[in-house]
Amino acid sequence: MPAITGKEYIERIDTMKTEIWYKGEKITGKISEHPVYQGTIQSQSALYDMQLQPSTMEFMTYPSPKTGDRVGRSYQKPTTKTDLHHRSEMMKEWAKSSHGMLGRSPDYMNTVLMALAASASLLEGEENCFPKHLVQFYEQAQEQDLSFTHTFINPQVNRSPFYLEDSNEPIAARIIEETMEGIVIKGARLLATQGGMTDEILVLSPGGINDPSHAFAFSIPSDTKGLRFICRESFTFGSNSYNHPLSSRFEEMDTIVVFDNVTVPWERVFFYNNIQITNRFLRESAFRPFALHQVLNRQIVKLEFVAGVAEGIVQTIDIGGYAHVQEKMAEIIIALETLKSLLIKAETNAKIDKFGLMSPELAPLQVASSTFPKVYPKLIEIVQLLGASGMVTIPTEEDFSSEIRTDLDQYLQSAKHNAKDRIKLFRLAWDLTMSPFATRQTQYERYFFGNPSTIASDLYQNYKIKPTK
Numbered sequence: 001m002p003a004i005t006g007k008e009y010i011e012r013i014d015t016m017k018t019e020i021w022y023k024g025e026k027i028t029g030k031i032s033e034h035p036v037y038q039g040t041i042q043s044q045s046a047l048y049d050m051q052l053q054p055s056t057m058e059f060m061t062y063p064s065p066k067t068g069d070r071v072g073r074s075y076q077k078p079t080t081k082t083d084l085h086h087r088s089e090m091m092k093e094w095a096k097s098s099h100g101m102l103g104r105s106p107d108y109m110n111t112v113l114m115a116l117a118a119s120a121s122l123l124e125g126e127e128n129c130f131p132k133h134l135v136q137f138y139e140q141a142q143e144q145d146l147s148f149t150h151t152f153i154n155p156q157v158n159r160s161p162f163y164l165e166d167s168n169e170p171i172a173a174r175i176i177e178e179t180m181e182g183i184v185i186k187g188a189r190l191l192a193t194q195g196g197m198t199d200e201i202l203v204l205s206p207g208g209i210n211d212p213s214h215a216f217a218f219s220i221p222s223d224t225k226g227l228r229f230i231c232r233e234s235f236t237f238g239s240n241s242y243n244h245p246l247s248s249r250f251e252e253m254d255t256i257v258v259f260d261n262v263t264v265p266w267e268r269v270f271f272y273n274n275i276q277i278t279n280r281f282l283r284e285s286a287f288r289p290f291a292l293h294q295v296l297n298r299q300i301v302k303l304e305f306v307a308g309v310a311e312g313i314v315q316t317i318d319i320g321g322y323a324h325v326q327e328k329m330a331e332i333i334i335a336l337e338t339l340k341s342l343l344i345k346a347e348t349n350a351k352i353d354k355f356g357l358m359s360p361e362l363a364p365l366q367v368a369s370s371t372f373p374k375v376y377p378k379l380i381e382i383v384q385l386l387g388a389s390g391m392v393t394i395p396t397e398e399d400f401s402s403e404i405r406t407d408l409d410q411y412l413q414s415a416k417h418n419a420k421d422r423i424k425l426f427r428l429a430w431d432l433t434m435s436p437f438a439t440r441q442t443q444y445e446r447y448f449f450g451n452p453s454t455i456a457s458d459l460y461q462n463y464k465i466k467p468t469k
Contacts, residue, residue: 002069003061004145005052006045013041013147013197016221019228020196020255027196036234037197039249040102044197047094047105048145059089066139074107074294075142077118078358084293084350087111088343091297100302101250103444104193109148109202111294112287113138116217116270118355119285122277129271137219137268147198149222151189151257152206154214173203173259174213175272182266183216185259193444195229195255198222203257207279215278217270226262229255235436242397245428247437254440286355289346292365295448296343299372303336306379309432312425313386318415328382335375342368366459373446373455380433380442387429394427 004012014030021027022036032041051060051072061070073090076083091107098105117138120131140146154172170176170187177184185203192201204217220227236251237244271277282288310332314320342364349361384391395408400420412419432438449455 002064002067002143002145003051003072004048006047006049009045009048009145009147010041012199016199016223018196018223020231021228022231023233031197035236035239036231036253039236039239039247040194040252041197043098043102043249044106044147046097050093050097056093059086060093062086064143067143069143071142072106072110072145074110075114075138077114077356079352079356080358081347081350084347084358084360087293088297088347091294092301095298095301098250099246099305100298100300101246101441102252103298103448104149104252105298106147108291108294108298109150110141111290112150113141113148113202115286115290115357116281118357119281119287121355122281122284123271126271126274126277128273129277130266130269133267134217134270137270141200144199146200148200148202148219149192149194149196149198149255150202150204151192151195152204153190155188155190155256172214173257174211175216176213176261179263182264183218183269183272185216185262185264187259189257189259192229192255192257193252195253195257196222196231197253201227201257204282205278206282209275209278212273212275215275216272217278217281218264218268218272219270220262220264220268224262226260228258228260230258231255235440240397242424243427244431244435244437245424246431247435251437286353286357286359289353289359289362289365290357292362292369292449293343293346293360296339296346296365296368299368299376299445300336300339300343303332303339303376303379306383306432307332307336309425309429310379310383310386313383313390313429316414316416316422316425317390319386325386328386331382332379335371335379338371339368342371363459363463366455366462369449370452370456370459373448373452376445377442380438383429383433387426387433390426391430391434394423394430 010032014032019026020031027034031037050056057070060073062073062076064071073087076087078084078087094105094107117135120134123129123131173185173187173189175183176186189203199222200219201222202219205215209215232254234251234253236247239248241248310329314325314329319325345364346360350358353359400408409419412423414422446452
């Protein structure tokens with residue numbers, strides 16, 4: 001099966017019997033029609049359609065090494081700088097369709113799976129490790145264009161560095177049994193973004209493990225028996241794209257994942273009960289450079305959008321002549337151009353790694369990963385400051401269809417736009433910076449790859465600095 005269409009993606013998700021809970025009720029019926037998921041599923045389906053459009057198919061897909069069919073470019077193992085550049089083109093094209101708001105668009109997890117499968121040699125000859133399972137599953141995912149959520153994080157019971165779980169009943173998901181069919185998992189994991197609206201969930205222990213029952217990596221269908229997704233409150237407040245231009249289309253649900261005696265078939269287990277492998281696999285694999293590369297491409301598109309919204313405000317209310325406004329806009333430009341430069345450096349200095357991949361240089365990607373969580377909240381604040389009181393004087397589209405339209409047209413017009421167009425821009429700025437959706441976006445970017453201090457420490461520890469004598 002080659003790259004799928006948006007219709008095929010939706011039909012697959014609707015056919016599954018995934019257990020999803022929202023506000024104390026189990027979701028029934030087609031998930032693509034549920035208000036919590038509808039907008040994002042439609043947006044994601046459009047990404048799949050882009051793969052097969054004649055104008056974009058050439059760089060959105062590539063010939064499968066196995067079948068020759070056109071499959072998703074984000075699954076490609078790059079072996080040349082041209083391959084790497086094509087991956088960037090594809091990722092940016094998808095990111096533009098959501099203005100970079102879909103942090104878990106399919107190319108992220110496709111990239112992760114590609115990098116892990118390419119690193120399967122790290123599992124060769126190791127106890128309780130199945131490198132062939134990982135490679136075979138990657139090939140299956142590529143040929144079937146599977147979609148993924150994932151979870152790496154344990155529940156926040158006690159974040160002390162010396163905490164050891166001693167509960168009789170599992171809290172963090174762990175192996176409780178081995179059977180002829182596979183390993184049995186019980187407990188919970190955080191934080192599965194897009195949980196419930198994907199074909200599969202990839203579960204991986206990221207490191208720092210000292211209990212073999214917590215050491216595992218596998219992937220299972222989202223509707224596996226005993227698996228359930230518990231949603232947070234939705235930040236979608238209706239489908240009206242004038243009132244809620246971003247949240248109505250790009251609100252990715254975050255879920256708690258509960259494993260209630262879930263059996264993971266042996267052919268889906270990549271490794272288990274091996275603390276050493278668990279604690280070094282991600283670090284030594286191709287995961288970091290390729291995951292960071294995908295994320296940086298998306299973040300550049302996102303900052304381009306932030307810059308465009310900010311400039312729209314500047315021009316609409318004619319404040320571009322003020323020095324402090326120019327200084328604020330310069331901050332956005334500096335951040336954007338810095339990220340672009342780091343991407344160019346990472347791709348220009350790419351080299352073949354030990355797995356045979358054309359791997360982007362890690363250091364500039366780590367710099368970008370450490371920089372973005374700090375600058376993004378600041379740039380969001382700049383948009384708020386530029387909009388000032390206009391960010392909260394934002395009537396709805398319904399108001400413009402009422403008898404008070406004359407008042408709105410008179411008092412809410414701007415130097416460059418009529419009232420309705422001006423409010424449309426300011427509602428966009430509000431949904432980008434001040435709505436519940438916007439607040440979640442800011443928090444999500446702060447912790448996209450974990451604790452920012454840990455990211456900075458990792459950069460310092462791995463950067464080669466020659467001390468001055």
